[in-house]
Amino acid sequence: MTTATPTLPAGxxxxxxxxxxxxxxxxxxxxxxATLISIVIAVLWTIPTFGLLVSSVRPEDQIKxxxxxxxxxxxxxxxxxxxxxxxxxxxxxxxxxxxxxNSLAITIPSVLFPLAFASLAAYALAWxxxxxxxxxxxxxxxxxxxxxxxxxxxxxxxxxxxxxxGGITIMPAWDLVDEQKFAQVWFAHTCFALPxxxxxxxxxxxxxxxxxxxxxxxDGATHPKIFRTIVLPLITPxxxxxxxxxxxxxxxxxxxxxxxxGGSNETAPLTVRLAEMAGTRGNEWQRxxxxxxxxxxxxxxxxxxxxxxxxxxxxxxxxxx
Amino acid sequence: MEFDFAEEQPKLLMLMxxxxxxxxxxxxxxxxxxxxxxxxxxRREAQLVAASASGAPLPRRPKQREGMFAxxxxxxxxxxxxxxxxxxxIRTTLLSFMDGGSQNWVGLRNYTWMFSEDSIVRVxxxxxxxxxLVPLVATAFGLLYAVMVDKARFESVAKSLIFxxxxxxxxxxxxxxxxVYAYRGDGQEQIGLLNQIVASFGGEPKxxxxxxxxxxxxxxxxxxxxxxxxxxxVLSAAxxxxxxxxxxxxxxxxxxPWQMFWQITMPSIRPALIVVVVTLSIATLKVFDIVRTATxxxxxxxxxxxxxxxxxxxxxxNGQGSALAVFLFVxxxxxxxxxxRNLRQQREG
Numbered sequence: 229m230t231t232a233t234p235t236l237p238a239g240x241x242x243x244x245x246x247x248x249x250x251x252x253x254x255x256x257x258x259x260x261x262a263t264l265i266s267i268v269i270a271v272l273w274t275i276p277t278f279g280l281l282v283s284s285v286r287p288e289d290q291i292k293x294x295x296x297x298x299x300x301x302x303x304x305x306x307x308x309x310x311x312x313x314x315x316x317x318x319x320x321x322x323x324x325x326x327x328x329x330n331s332l333a334i335t336i337p338s339v340l341f342p343l344a345f346a347s348l349a350a351y352a353l354a355w356x357x358x359x360x361x362x363x364x365x366x367x368x369x370x371x372x373x374x375x376x377x378x379x380x381x382x383x384x385x386x387x388x389x390x391x392x393x394g395g396i397t398i399m400p401a402w403d404l405v406d407e408q409k410f411a412q413v414w415f416a417h418t419c420f421a422l423p424x425x426x427x428x429x430x431x432x433x434x435x436x437x438x439x440x441x442x443x444x445x446x447d448g449a450t451h452p453k454i455f456r457t458i459v460l461p462l463i464t465p466x467x468x469x470x471x472x473x474x475x476x477x478x479x480x481x482x483x484x485x486x487x488x489x490g491g492s493n494e495t496a497p498l499t500v501r502l503a504e505m506a507g508t509r510g511n512e513w514q515r516x517x518x519x520x521x522x523x524x525x526x527x528x529x530x531x532x533x534x535x536x537x538x539x540x541x542x543x544x545x546x547x548x549x
Numbered sequence: 550m551e552f553d554f555a556e557e558q559p560k561l562l563m564l565m566x567x568x569x570x571x572x573x574x575x576x577x578x579x580x581x582x583x584x585x586x587x588x589x590x591x592r593r594e595a596q597l598v599a600a601s602a603s604g605a606p607l608p609r610r611p612k613q614r615e616g617m618f619a620x621x622x623x624x625x626x627x628x629x630x631x632x633x634x635x636x637x638x639i640r641t642t643l644l645s646f647m648d649g650g651s652q653n654w655v656g657l658r659n660y661t662w663m664f665s666e667d668s669i670v671r672v673x674x675x676x677x678x679x680x681x682l683v684p685l686v687a688t689a690f691g692l693l694y695a696v697m698v699d700k701a702r703f704e705s706v707a708k709s710l711i712f713x714x715x716x717x718x719x720x721x722x723x724x725x726x727x728x729v730y731a732y733r734g735d736g737q738e739q740i741g742l743l744n745q746i747v748a749s750f751g752g753e754p755k756x757x758x759x760x761x762x763x764x765x766x767x768x769x770x771x772x773x774x775x776x777x778x779x780x781x782x783v784l785s786a787a788x789x790x791x792x793x794x795x796x797x798x799x800x801x802x803x804x805x806p807w808q809m810f811w812q813i814t815m816p817s818i819r820p821a822l823i824v825v826v827v828t829l830s831i832a833t834l835k836v837f838d839i840v841r842t843a844t845x846x847x848x849x850x851x852x853x854x855x856x857x858x859x860x861x862x863x864x865x866x867n868g869q870g871s872a873l874a875v876f877l878f879v880x881x882x883x884x885x886x887x888x889x890r891n892l893r894q895q896r897e898g
C-alpha cells in the first residue's frame with residue numbers, strides 16, 4: 229500500500245518542543261487516556277462473549293433466574309448443558325452433535341473444490357499465453373460484484389428441475405435426498421467462492437518471479453508440471469489465507485445452507501439449527517448459550533491458530549462479493 | 550431419540566464421496582494434462598523421425614498447445630461460474646419482470662410494488678440506516694482502537710480480542726447479543742446485561758428488540774461488533790506502513806498526538822480507510838443472518854436481503870424476491886466500481 233507523503237503545515241512547526249514540564253505531563257496523560265480508552269473498548273468487545281461462555285456452564289435454573297455475573301459470587305459449575313445440547317434425546321434439546329457433523333461434511337469439500345479450481349484458473353490467467361486472457365480475468369474479477377442473492381432462485385431451480393432447452397433435457401434434475409443434498413451445498417459454495425478465490429490467488433501467482441517460470445519452460449517442463457512442482461509449493465501462504473477465509477465463510481454461513489441444505493437434521497449445518505432454536509426456543513438460554521459456543525469452537529480454534537495467514541488474506545483483497 | 554453414531558454414517562460416507570470426487574476431478578485433470586501432451590510429443594517425434602527418413606519437409610510445430618492448456622486449466626472454474634453465477638444472475642433479472650410463479654410477464658410491477666408497499670419501503674429505509682451507520686461506526690471504533698493500541702504493550706493480544714468476533718458466525722453473534730438484550734418481567738431479576746445496567750441506574754427494563762426504531766439500532770450494534778475487528782486490522786497495517794522518518798520528523802517538530810493523528814496518520818491511511826468503508830458497506834448491504842436470527846425481520850427490523858429470502862423462499866413470490874435481489878445488485882455496483890478504481894490507483898501510484 230503506497231502512502232502519500234503529507235506535508236506539515238507551518239502551524240505545526242510553531243508549536244515548539246514539548247520538553248517543558250507541562251508538555252511531559254500532557255504526554256503521560258495522553259498515554260493514560262489512550263490506555264483507558266483501549267481497555268474500555270476491549271472490555272466492551274469481550275464481555276458479551278464472556279457472558280455467554282459463563283452462562284453455558286451454569287445450571288438451567290440459575291441461567292433463567294439470575295444474571296451470569298452472579299456466577300462469581302455464587303459459582304455453580306455444570307457441563308449438563310453441553311451434554312444435553314449435543315447428545316440430548318428429546319427433539320427440542322438441540323441434538324447438535326449430528327449437525328456438527330453436517331457442518332464438517334459441508335465445509336471440507338466446500339473449501340477444497342474452489343481452492344483447486346481457483347488456483348488452476350489463476351495460474352492459467354497469470355502464466356499461460358492465450359488470446360483474450362485479460363478479458364477473461366476482468367470478467368471473473370467483475371463477477372465478485374454479483375451478490376449471491378442474484379443466483380439463489382435460479383440455482384435452486386437448476387437443482388430441482390434440471391435444464392431443458394426447447395423440450396430437450398440437457399441435464400436432468402439432481403433429485404437429491406437426505407444427505408445427498410450436501411452435493412448441492414458444495415456446488416453452490418464453490419460457485420460463489422470462485423471469483424474472489426481467483427482474484428486472491430491470481431494476486432499471488434502473478435507475482436512469482438518470471439525468470440523461474442521461463443527457466444522451467446526452457447527445461448521443457450509443461451504447464452501442469454510447473455503448476456504442481458513450482459507454483460503450488462510457492463503459493464502455500466495464499467492457499468492458507470484463502471482456505472481459512474473460505475472455511476470461516478462456509479462454516480458460519482446461514483443463507484446458502486438454509487436454501488440448499490434445507491432444515492432437516494440430515495443436512496442442515498449448526499448455523500441453521502441454531503437460528504431455528506433462537507426462533508422457536510428463544511428463552512431456552514441453557515441450550516442457546518451452550519449451542520452457540522459449540523458452533524463457535526471450531527472457527528475460533530482455526531482462527532486463533534492461523535490468524536497470521538488470515539490477516540494476510542484480508543489485506544490482500546478486500547472485495548469479497 | 551438418543552444420539553446414535555450409526556445414523557451419522559451416511560453423512561460421513563457422503564463426505565468421503567465428495568473427497569473422492571475431488572481427488573478424481575482435480576487429480577484426473579492434472580494427469581490428463583500431463584499424459585496427453587506427452588502422447589502428442591511422442592507422436593510428433595515419430596512424425597519427425599518418419600519425415601527425416603523419407604526426406605519430406607519437416608511438419609510445422611503445432612502452436613495451439615498453450616491454448617489447450619489454458620482451456621483445461623480454466624474449464625472447471627469458468628463452467629461453474631457460468632452455471633452458478635452468470636446464468637442465474639441473468640435469469641434472476643428476467644424473473645424480476647415476471648409474476649410470483651414465473652409464468653407471466655408483468656413489466657415493472659415488482660419494482661413499483663417495492664417502492665409503494667409500506668412494509669417494503671420500511672425495509673429499504675432500514676437497509677439505508679444500516680449502510681449509513683455500520684461502516685461509519687465500525688470504522689471509527691476500529692481506527693480509534695488501532696491508533697490507541699499501536700506500539701502499546703500486549704498489542705497483539707489486545708488486537709486479537711477485538712478481532713475475535715470475526716471468527717464467530719453472524720448467527721452466533723446474534724445469539725450472544727440477544728442474551729445481552731434479554732428481558733425478564735418487572736420485579737424479576739434481570740438476566741440480560743443491558744437491562745441489568747438500566748435497572749441498576751433505576752431505569753425501567755425493556756423488551757429491547759420489540760421497539761422500532763431502537764431495535765434496528767441494537768441489531769446494528771451486533772454488526773459493528775463483528776466488523777470493527779476487520780477495520781482495525783486493515784487500518785492498523787496501514788498505520789504501521791507509514792514511513793518511520795515522517796513520524797520521527799513530526800515528533801522532532803513537537804507536534805501533539807492530536808496534530809499527529811490529523812496531519813500525519815489520517816492523510817497516510819486515507820486509501821486504506823476508503824477500502825474499509827466501501828468493503829463494510831458492501832457487506833452491510835447484504836446482511837441477512839443477524840436480522841433473521843435476532844428478530845426474523847419482525848417488529849420493523851427487516852432488511853433487503855431478509856425480505857428477498859422471505860419473498861422468494863417463504864411466500865413463493867419469485868418475481869418480488871428477484872426484484873429485491875436486482876435492487877441489491879444495483880446498489881452494490883457503484884460501490885464496487887469505486888473500490889476497483891481505488892485499488893487500481895493505489896497499484897499505479
